[in-house]
Amino acid sequence: MPQYEWLNDQLEKNRDRYVVIATHHPSFTLTNEYAPPGAAPRVLGAELVNLLLEYPNVIAMLAGHIHSHLAVLHETHERDPYDESLPRSGFWEITTASLIDWPQQGRIIEIIREKYQGRFHIAIVSTVVDHAAGITWDPKRLDDAFNLAAISRDLAANDYHIRNEENPRVLRLLSAPEFRNVIWRLPDPLLN
Secondary structure, three states: OHHHHHHHHHHHHOOOOOEEEEOOOOHHHOOOOOOOOOOOOOOOHHHHHHHHHOOOOEEEEEEOOOOOOEEEEEEOOOEEOOEEEEEOOEEEEEEOOOOOOOOOEEEEEEEEEEEEOOEEEEEEEEEEEEOOOOOOOOOOOOOOHHHHHHHHHHHHHOOHHHOOOOOHHHHHHOOOHHHOOEEEEEEOOOOO
16 A cells, blocks of 8 residues: 555646656556455555546556557546547556567657647657567677577577467467557647
């Protein structure tokens, strides 16, 4: 509970600023409600999402843990009166793949305030990038960063976990294009 109270306090103090939450675990993995006897109850994903939705200035939550490119819009039930396709407020929860897994893609996030269809919006621009290493490597050049990256890519491609096509991990690693190079929009919570 101290972390939850700290987060609530920080959100309260920063109502006049755009807020991006960075966490290791996405909300939908926060499902373990076990707490030792005498300990405070654990904060689960739904409670965290509900807290963040109380603050319209929260625009994104970035997470890892699941080793996959995904995005989920958490939104209030109210619609933007100027664009019914957008929520009146909400935030994007964005996960990104791990650099240890094939194909070793990272994610660049840019946040832009823009005028879109006559109103101010926040655009969250996601670009998935690969490193510049080649596909072959030389065991005699271990002091070269590109060579080391090529070794890393080779090791990731040979991950024994993904040899079995029935393994659910394979499906998780195959992120759909709509979660990679994309622009997600929200009404600007500070200007509208």
